[in-house]
Amino acid sequence: MSRVFRALSDPTRRRVLQLLRAGPMSAGDLCLHFDVSKPTMSAHFSVLREADLVHAEKVGKSILYHLKLSVLEEALLGFAQSFGLGVEPPAVASDIVETQR
Amino acid sequence: MSRVFRALSDPTRRRVLQLLRAGPMSAGDLCLHFDVSKPTMSAHFSVLREADLVHAEKVGKSILYHLKLSVLEEALLGFAQSFGLGVEPPAVASDIVETQR
């Protein structure tokens, strides 16, 4: 939990996650969107990996980063829920299959 | 946004917010729940204030801290929403009046 929020506390990392919404992207391609060195980006990726917010898939020379939306969802909405915020309890069981992805 | 997530990245601060769910509490009473020095707690309160997650109200010798649930909600659910998360699909317009609070 701490690791997730820590990861989200940096604007660069939040933007990386937003970019990954559109689909997996290589480390290099992600770097093109930011004005910092590659090692710095690599460190950001590492933080995101440790928070389990992304998955790294090695493809040839590249590394594809995938957003783990379910982890983000569980952290954000789970915590919000613990404050009674915004989440509709999925009243009936038949709803559950629709809310689980 | 960064400040909110930064504030939430510490377990002590998250627990403070949870304690404040039940209602306003003085700095001293909050301290009783934690095994750190009062100045350390004061620093945590300061971080929470700067993230606008709590409001400090001076009452006599004490300072009452209030949880600003709406700020927490906006940050958490707003960010989640930007990922298409946690949004009950408000299919029809008549639903909107029920989801807005």
Place this chain on the structure above:
DNA sequence: CTCATGGTTAGATGATTAGCTAATTATCGA
């Protein structure tokens, strides 16, 4: 095999963080 490319590791630096003790400010009660 060698080389260029994609990415991470090593190592350094300046900034920030969480924690402490001691000192300070502010307010209430006697």
Place this chain on the structure above:
DNA sequence: TCGATAATTAGCTAATCATCTAACCATGAG
């Protein structure tokens, strides 16, 4: 006014963070 109480500020330390350059590993192309 004086003393006790509530909380913050001052000042310190050890650890972590974001960033950089330079060096290093891995892989696909020739």
